[in-house]
Each structure stands twice: as C-alpha cells, then as structure tokens.
Amino acid sequence: MVPPALEHVLPPSWKAQVLNWLQEDTPSFDWGGYIVGDVPREAYLFGKGKTPAVLAGVPFFDEVFKYLDCRVEWHMKEGETFQPVKHVATVRGPARKLLLGERVALNLLARCSGIATKSRHFKDIADENGFKGVIAGTRKTTPGFRLVEKYGMLVGGIDGHRTDLSSMVMLKDNHIWSSGSITKAIEQTRSVSGFSLLIDVEVRSESEADEAIAAGADVVMLDNIEGRVLLDLAQRLKERWGAKRKFLLETSGGIEEGNLRSRAVNPIDILSTSAVHQSVQHIDFSLKIQKPKP
Numbered sequence: 400m401v402p403p404a405l406e407h408v409l410p411p412s413w414k415a416q417v418l419n420w421l422q423e424d425t426p427s428f429d430w431g432g433y434i435v436g437d438v439p440r441e442a443y444l445f446g447k448g449k450t451p452a453v454l455a456g457v458p459f460f461d462e463v464f465k466y467l468d469c470r471v472e473w474h475m476k477e478g479e480t481f482q483p484v485k486h487v488a489t490v491r492g493p494a495r496k497l498l499l500g501e502r503v504a505l506n507l508l509a510r511c512s513g514i515a516t517k518s519r520h521f522k523d524i525a526d527e528n529g530f531k532g533v534i535a536g537t538r539k540t541t542p543g544f545r546l547v548e549k550y551g552m553l554v555g556g557i558d559g560h561r562t563d564l565s566s567m568v569m570l571k572d573n574h575i576w577s578s579g580s581i582t583k584a585i586e587q588t589r590s591v592s593g594f595s596l597l598i599d600v601e602v603r604s605e606s607e608a609d610e611a612i613a614a615g616a617d618v619v620m621l622d623n624i625e626g627r628v629l630l631d632l633a634q635r636l637k638e639r640w641g642a643k644r645k646f647l648l649e650t651s652g653g654i655e656e657g658n659l660r661s662r663a664v665n666p667i668d669i670l671s672t673s674a675v676h677q678s679v680q681h682i683d684f685s686l687k688i689q690k691p692k693p
Contacts, residue, residue, distance in 0.1 A: 405477065405553060406458040413546050417462045420503045432495035440688050442497050444488040446481050446512075447683040453480050453519050454487060455554035456511030459547060463504040467496040478515070478554050487684070494688065501686045510544070511551040512682035518555025518675045521659060525670065530663035532670060535560035537651070539673040548676050560671055561599075568592055569620075571601045581607060585614040599649065605632055612640045618669065623652035626661050633666030 446452060457477040464471050469492025475481060490497060514536075522534050535558035540548045549559040561567040570584045578584040581600060588598055599618035600611040611619050619636070621629060633648050640646065649669035650662050656674065663670055 405550075408553070409458060409546070409550065413459075414462055416546075417459070417466050420507075421463070421466065421500070424503050425499065429495065429499060432499055435494040435498060437493040437495060439492070440494040440497055440691075442490045442501075442686050442688045443486055444490060445685050445687065446483055446485040446487045447685060448483045451480050451482050451516075452512055452682045453478065453515040453555055454508075454512055455515030455551045456508040456547065458550075459507040459511065460488075460504045463500045463507070464490055464492065464496075467500045468492060469496055469500065478556075480519075483683075490686065497686070497688060505684050505686060507547060508684050509681040511547050511554070512684075513679045514548055514551030514676045515555035516682060517679045518552050518557045521656070521672070521675055522556045524656070524659050525663040528660045528663045529665065530667075530670070531665055532663070532668045533558045534663075534675075535669055535671040536675045537671055537673040538563070539677055552675060555675070557675065558669075567597050567599060569599045569601070572603075575600075581610045581616075582614040585611065585616055589615065601651075605635070608632070608636055609639075612636070612644050612646050615644075616646060618647045618649050620649040620651050620671075621667075624650065625653075625658065629662065630664045630666065633664065637666055 446454065454475060454477055457473065461471050469490055472489045472491070474486055474488055481487065518534070518536065525534050536549065536552040537560060538545075545562065549562055552559050561569065568588050570581075570588065575581050575584050578587060581602070585598060585600065592598070597617040598615070599620055600616040601620045601622050602608045602611055603622055603624075608619050608621065621632060624632060629650060636648060647668040648666065649671055650667050651671040654662050654670065654672035654674060659670075
C-alpha cells in the first residue's frame with residue numbers, strides 16, 4: 400500500500416501564507432513583469448550546489464505558482480536525493496507570473512531542502528551508530544516560517560518534536576525556579592493540562608532526574624550531559640525506574656555533527672537538536688526561462 404503524501408499533514412491554513420509571501424515580495428508595482436508581459440513561457444528548475452541534496456518544500460513551491468496560474472511538472476519525488484546539477488521540475492505559465500513567483504518559490508525550496516538535507520544526514524549518522532531512538536528538531540525556528548522548517552525535518556526523516564507551546568508541555572529551568580521545585584511544577588502543570596499532553600522536564604543532574612520521574616514526568620531531558628556520563632546516567636535511570644514508571648529519556652543541548660555519535664546512545668530515546676535547522680546551508684536552486692524554439 401502506497402503511504403499518503405507527506406504534504407497531507409499540513410493544515411489548510413498554510414495556503415493563506417502564500418499570498419502574504421507574494422505581497423511581501425511585491426508590495427506595489429511589478430516593473431520587470433511589465434517588460435516581459437503575459438507571453439507563455441517554459442522555465443526549468445535546476446537543483447545546483449556542489450553536493451547531493453534532498454528535495455523538500457514541493458507543496459509550498461506548487462502553491463506559489465498555482466496562485467499565479469502556472470503549472471509545475473516535477474521530474475523527481477519529494478524526499479529523493481539528487482546530484483547537482485539536476486533538472487528538478489518544469490514550470491509553465493505567463494512570463495511575468497513565472498518571474499513574479501520565482502524568488503518566493505526558490506527561497507521556500509532552498510530553505511526547506513537545506514533542512515531536509517541536514518536532517519537526513521543527522522539521521523544517517525545516528526543509524527550508522529546503531530541508535531534506535533528518535534532524532535528531533537527543536538522549536539528554535541524562524542517566526543512566521545516554522546511550518547516550512549518543521550516540514551523540512553519530516554521530509555528529511557526526523558521528528559519535528561513539539562511544533563508550538565500548546566502541543567506539549569516543556570518545563571525548563573525558568574519554570575522550575577518560578578514554581579519552587581520540579582515536583583510542584585509537574586503537579587501544577589498536570590492539574591490544568593490533563594491526561595492528553597506529555598510533560599517534558601529539563602534536568603541537570605541525577606537527583607533532578609529522579610525527582611522528575613517520581614513526580615510523573617513523561618519525558619526527562621538530560622540537558623548538556625555528554626559522553627560516558629550520559630550513557631551511565633541513562634542506564635542507571637532505566638534500571639532504577641524502568642519497572643516502576645513509564646518515561647522517555649531525552650538528550651539535548653549543544654548537539655552538533657561533531658559530537659552526534661557520543662550522544663546517540665541507545666538508553667536515550669530522543670535526541671533533540673537545533674543543528675538541523677539553525678544556520679543550515681540552503682540548497683541552491685535556479686529557475687531559468689527557456690528561449691522559444693525558432
């Protein structure tokens with residue numbers, strides 16, 4: 400059975416953002432569009448750069464040109480890896496509308512594909528390391544652009560973690576200090592969040608982890624703990640609490656490609672990092688209108 404297209408997870412509200420993106424890019428007159436007019440043209444989308452990349456952001460690219468009455472024909476599937484330079488798609492429509500949507504569509508595709516490529520790379524490293532847990536991106540996303548960035552993570556094969564403050568409770572040091580203790584913070588949160596939301600608690604020591612598990616945390620985030628210390632701590636917590644409580648262990652803080660293998664250890668269930676989306680190199684794409692044949 401063919402799995403449904405990943406774009407089906409997107410909420411219907413995202414399409415309204417396309418108009419906002421186009422309005423931001425052309426707030427008044429389209430001077431260049433006046434020159435080329437509405438003559439029908441065909442443009443080739445090329446995936447460039449110097450290294451293999453994962454194609455991601457197809458729904459956003461499609462919607463930009465759909466709004467502008469253009470048609471997109473893809474020559475590969477989203478999530479596939481291409482070797483540059485690759486003729487990825489062909490876009491057909493009025494010349495001025497091809498150019499009107501060009502930069503907005505390319506920016507979306509470049510950012511989303513960059514995140515998907517980095518996410519796939521992190522997942523491959525973790526898989527090679529024998530890691531059986533989940534790689535997840537963080538909420539350190541660009542305001543107004545989170546949906547695109549989280550979608551890129553999913554295309555890359557990793558977990559999007561929580562998408563917003565409402566989708567899971569995460570109690571960090573500021574929450575705990577303000578409420579008085581880990582136990583109080585969890586109890587107060589559970590009294591309003593109910594049974595349907597997970598509670599993820601950041602801890603910095605073994606004693607804090609024990610308190611969080613005893614108080615009913617669903618996920619315990621072992622923050623900025625690395626190497627053998629992380630492995631030994633995770634094993635002790637699973638041995639001590641595994642038969643008494645149901646919980647997941649998460650490692651986070653300062654994770655990058657260089658130390659990924661030391662953090663991707665199997666007593667850990669979740670490895671969360673912002674390295675798959677912050678400061679990620681965009682994938683270079685270009686859209687070239689083809690000269691009409693004589």
